[in-house]
Amino acid sequence: MYIAVASGKGGTGKTLVSTSLALSAKEYRCTYVDLDVEEPNGAIFLAPEIREEIPFTLQVPEIDENICTFCETCAKSCLFNAISIIPPVKKAMFFPDLCHSCGVCAYVCPVDGALKEVAREIGKIRIGRSGNITFIEGRLQVGQLSGVPLIKGIINDYMDMESLFIVDSSPGTSCPVVESLKKSDYVILVTEPNPFGLNDLKLTVELVKELGKDAGIIVNKDDGKSTIIDEFSREVNIPVILEIPYSIDIQKAYSNGIPLVVSMPETAEKFKAIIKMISRRP
Amino acid sequence: MLHGGSFFKKRPHWPPEAKMKNFKEIVIISGKGGTGKTTITASLADIIPDKIVADADVDAANLYILLKPGNIRDKDFTGKSKAEINKDLCTNCNLCRELCRFHAVEFNNGHYRVDPYSCEGCGLCKIACPAQAIEMKDQVVGKWFVSDTEFGNFVYARLIPGAENSGSLVTMVRFQAKMAAVKKDIKTILIDGPPGIGCPVTASITGVDLAIIVTEPTYSGISDLERVFDLTTHFKVKSGIVINRFDINPGNTKKVESFAKENGVPVFAKIPHSQCIMEEIAKSSLPSRKCKPLARAIEKIYEQIKNELL
Numbered sequence: 001m002y003i004a005v006a007s008g009k010g011g012t013g014k015t016l017v018s019t020s021l022a023l024s025a026k027e028y029r030c031t032y033v034d035l036d037v038e039e040p041n042g043a044i045f046l047a048p049e050i051r052e053e054i055p056f057t058l059q060v061p062e063i064d065e066n067i068c069t070f071c072e073t074c075a076k077s078c079l080f081n082a083i084s085i086i087p088p089v090k091k092a093m094f095f096p097d098l099c100h101s102c103g104v105c106a107y108v109c110p111v112d113g114a115l116k117e118v119a120r121e122i123g124k125i126r127i128g129r130s131g132n133i134t135f136i137e138g139r140l141q142v143g144q145l146s147g148v149p150l151i152k153g154i155i156n157d158y159m160d161m162e163s164l165f166i167v168d169s170s171p172g173t174s175c176p177v178v179e180s181l182k183k184s185d186y187v188i189l190v191t192e193p194n195p196f197g198l199n200d201l202k203l204t205v206e207l208v209k210e211l212g213k214d215a216g217i218i219v220n221k222d223d224g225k226s227t228i229i230d231e232f233s234r235e236v237n238i239p240v241i242l243e244i245p246y247s248i249d250i251q252k253a254y255s256n257g258i259p260l261v262v263s264m265p266e267t268a269e270k271f272k273a274i275i276k277m278i279s280r281r282p
Numbered sequence: 283m284l285h286g287g288s289f290f291k292k293r294p295h296w297p298p299e300a301k302m303k304n305f306k307e308i309v310i311i312s313g314k315g316g317t318g319k320t321t322i323t324a325s326l327a328d329i330i331p332d333k334i335v336a337d338a339d340v341d342a343a344n345l346y347i348l349l350k351p352g353n354i355r356d357k358d359f360t361g362k363s364k365a366e367i368n369k370d371l372c373t374n375c376n377l378c379r380e381l382c383r384f385h386a387v388e389f390n391n392g393h394y395r396v397d398p399y400s401c402e403g404c405g406l407c408k409i410a411c412p413a414q415a416i417e418m419k420d421q422v423v424g425k426w427f428v429s430d431t432e433f434g435n436f437v438y439a440r441l442i443p444g445a446e447n448s449g450s451l452v453t454m455v456r457f458q459a460k461m462a463a464v465k466k467d468i469k470t471i472l473i474d475g476p477p478g479i480g481c482p483v484t485a486s487i488t489g490v491d492l493a494i495i496v497t498e499p500t501y502s503g504i505s506d507l508e509r510v511f512d513l514t515t516h517f518k519v520k521s522g523i524v525i526n527r528f529d530i531n532p533g534n535t536k537k538v539e540s541f542a543k544e545n546g547v548p549v550f551a552k553i554p555h556s557q558c559i560m561e562e563i564a565k566s567s568l569p570s571r572k573c574k575p576l577a578r579a580i581e582k583i584y585e586q587i588k589n590e591l592l
Contacts, residue, residue: 008342010477011316015502038478039313039509041502079362079405079418102404103383142512145449145481152384171315171477172341174447178399195566196320200342207443226564248530248555255500255531 001279002165004184006208008200010171012190013220013244018168019045020260021188022133024271028164030133035154035180036170037123037138037147044257048128048135056138056150057119058101063092068114074105096120097145123150125158134163151179159183164275173203181208186278187215188241193226201229205236214281216241216274241274305463306591307456307471307490309338311514313506315477317496318526321559323474324348325570325580327433330587333470335431336459337438338486340424340451345474347566351429351436359439359451361423362403365396371415378407378416399444424451428458435462449485452476456486479513487514492590493521494550494583499534507538511545522548522586524579527555550586551579 005018019042022032034042061074061083070087082098083105085091099120109115123140138154140147147170159165169180181187187208191197201217208215215238219229222243233240244250244260244267253263261268310319310326320337323345327335337345365386367378372394379387379394386400387407396407398421408416423445429436437458439451459471475486475493487493493514497507507523514521523542528535535552542549558573570577 009316009344010312010342011314038480039502039506041314041505044501044505077405077409079403100402100404101383102402102406103381104404104406104409107381107406108409140479142479142509143516145484147480172447173443174341174441174445174482175399176480178444182399194560194564195347196344196563199344199347203342203443210444223560246560251527251530251555254502255498255534257501 002159002167002184003186003188003275003278004167004169004181005188005190006169006177006181006204007171007190008173008204009192009197012192012197013218014171014190015041015045015168016220016254016260017188017190017218018042018166020267020271021275022046022166023259023261024268025164025166025275026132028275029162031159031163031165032130032133032135033154033159033165033167034137035151035176036168037140037150037176038170040137040139042168043135043137045259046130046133046135048130050126050128052127054125054127055121056123056125056153057121058099058149059103059117060096060099060101060120061094061105061115062118063094063115064113065090065092067111068092069111071110073108073110074115077104077108079104101149123147125150125154127158148175148179151176155179155183173207178207178211181211181213184213186281187213188218189215189238190218190220191229192221193219193223193229195228198228198232201232205238218242218244220244221246241277242270304467305460305469305471306492307473308492308494308587309473309475309486309490310494310496311475311483311487311510312477312496313479313510314498314503317498317503318553319496320344320348320474321563321569322494322496322524322526322580322583323472324568325576326584327472328568328570329580329584330470330472332468333434333472334459334462334468335433335436335472336455337436337474338452338455338482339474339476340439340441340455341447341476341482343438343440346436346438348568349431349433349436351427351431351438354427354429356425356427358422359424359426359454360420361446361450362448363418363420364398364401364403365405365407365416366419367394367396368415368417369393371413373413373415375412377410377412381406381410426451426454426458428462434468435466437462447482449481452482452485479509483510483513484517487519488517490519492587493519494524495521496524496526497538498527499525499531499538501534504534504537504541507541511547520590522550522590524550524583525552528552529554548586551582553579
């Protein structure tokens with residue numbers, strides 16, 4: 001089973017919730033997957049013993065200027081402007097930041113040996129254990145433009161075993177989040193009861209409905225006064241499955257990397273119940 | 283009339299006629315989400331005279347909630363084109379599905395179809411298709427808006443949920459803000475940036491005069507601060523740090539201050555946590571108008587901005 005934890009707005013508590021779920025899933029073979037590859041933070045709370053650190057690479061072109069005839073076919077075919085050929089000075093320039101690793105250049109190059117594809121590292125996959133929890137994290141190299149290939153790589157190659165997957169995604173609603181939600185069985189949407197939280201929750205619900213996913217809302221930093229999330233939940237027929245109170249103590253514990261189920265053990269039952277509820281759906 | 287579209291597509295960089303950049307661009311970023319970028323941007327917009335405000339967090343744009351734009355003019359924004367298979371020409375040879383590195387070609391009910399969520403828009407399938415059954419179709423991925431507010435012109439955008447956030451819409455927002463600044467001879471552009479360190483963040487910081495990094499004294503915040511700071515040095519962008527909710531963890535606040543010192547980055551201000559700010563946000567009101575500690579910190583940040591950009 002694959003439970004994804006998402007939110008439109010950043011800082012609502014995705015990592016707080018996802019690590020709490022993983023720590024409460026003691027009866028399951030649980031794998032925590034950190035797909036917030038730009039800013040992965042799950043390790044701060046789960047303190048895993050890392051056993052493997054695997055470089056994640058993409059295939060990118062390497063042009064041999066001694067064989068290249070500077071016909072410019074590759075540059076003209078690249079829709080991302082990642083290659084620039086300058087025939088008068090016999091120069092072939094490649095801009096790795098723009099490359100999407102699609103293989104078009106290699107496919108269209110008419111000269112044998114002029115262009116070959118080589119591996120270029122864009123980040124790392126870290127694998128380890130935290131107690132009984134298997135820990136997987138994607139970490140994008142600072143300066144790389146997109147974590148989407150890394151996210152795809154983890155989902156396709158490191159999540160094919162039987163497990164309860166608790167997946168922490170990145171904030172927002174664009175393609176990194178789409179990738180993280182695509183294969184999920186259930187999406188937990190974490191929000192805050194204020195206009196910013198609601199605005200971004202609406203966008204994420206649009207996405208969840210577009211992807212046809214079952215979902216539930218967790219309201220974090222709940223002051224017990226605001227009803228805007230409840231009203232919205234009824235409108236879109238997505239239930240609020242948990243309310244986490246606004247509390248300075250929770251914030252302080254969080255600031256020191258202490259998981260919620262450790263600083264407030266009474267919450268463990270609630271997270272256990274959520275996992276049970278999700279696994280029991282038809 | 284909104285200036286953009288084909289002009290922008292041909293040359294998405296600053297037009298040569300305006301080589302003299304008369305304005306300064308300040309971007310507010312964070313690494314970690316939820317540290318207070320939008321609140322701080324709006325509060326700065328309230329005290330900095332003569333500026334254009336832009337919301338570059340096109341994925342989850344929130345600044346409009348506080349700035350309350352009017353006279354909104356909008357335009358569709360076209361992103362990468364995506365492949366589309368013409369069923370009538372397709373011979374079911376399966377070559378596109380074999381070649382596509384993004385696993386974007388599906389075979390369902392006897393037909394081949396490109397999943398737009400997976401399609402990267404590279405065109406390999408179109409090039410390879412022996413039946414020439416594939417075309418690249420333009421995709422509208424969002425909208426951008428130019429508006430008026432009590433703080434001046436405000437440019438923002440909305441990405442369609444699920445769309446690619448490659449930074450091109452962020453670039454358009456910045457471009458429109460620059461156009462407005464030149465047209466009205468305005469000296470400052472204030473940009474609310476996105477969280478993270480990926481392409482949209484890069485698009486919001488390249489070429490700016492100052493990046494204000496808003497952080498919080500949490501382990502997560504510090505970890506993310508280090509990464510986004512790496513990004514600013516990677517792109518040679520001058521930066522300053524603001525520590526929000528500093529009083530929830532004085533020990534970690536000291537850690538942030540040490541980090542700042544080690545890296546030669548000024549701490550512009552420290553903002554205390556306050557119930558007042560939360561209450562004002564809940565009403566969609568500008569917190570700095572009511573919450574004195576925030577207002578004082580914003581004044582300090584503005585002083586530092588003036589120091590850095592003189």
